[in-house]
Amino acid sequence: MADFIRIIIAILLPPLGVFLQVGIGKHFWINILLTLLGYIPGIVHAVWVIAKK
Numbered sequence: 001m002a003d004f005i006r007i008i009i010a011i012l013l014p015p016l017g018v019f020l021q022v023g024i025g026k027h028f029w030i031n032i033l034l035t036l037l038g039y040i041p042g043i044v045h046a047v048w049v050i051a052k053k
Contacts, residue, residue, distance in 0.1 A: 003050055010046035014039075017046040021053060 010017025018031040027049050035042030 003053070006050050007047055010050055011043055014042035014046035018049050021050050 006017050006020050009020065014035045015028060015031050018028050022028065027045075031042055031045050031049070034045050
């Protein structure tokens, strides 16, 4: 259930979803960059990080 909530958050705010999953680290900064370059790549990366857990 927690992963489902994180995925919903990741769709709305991708960096926040990654932060809740892994904290401030490599994936968080990559997601910030991807979200700035395009919202969809940020969502895809965030869902991938959450699902990879």
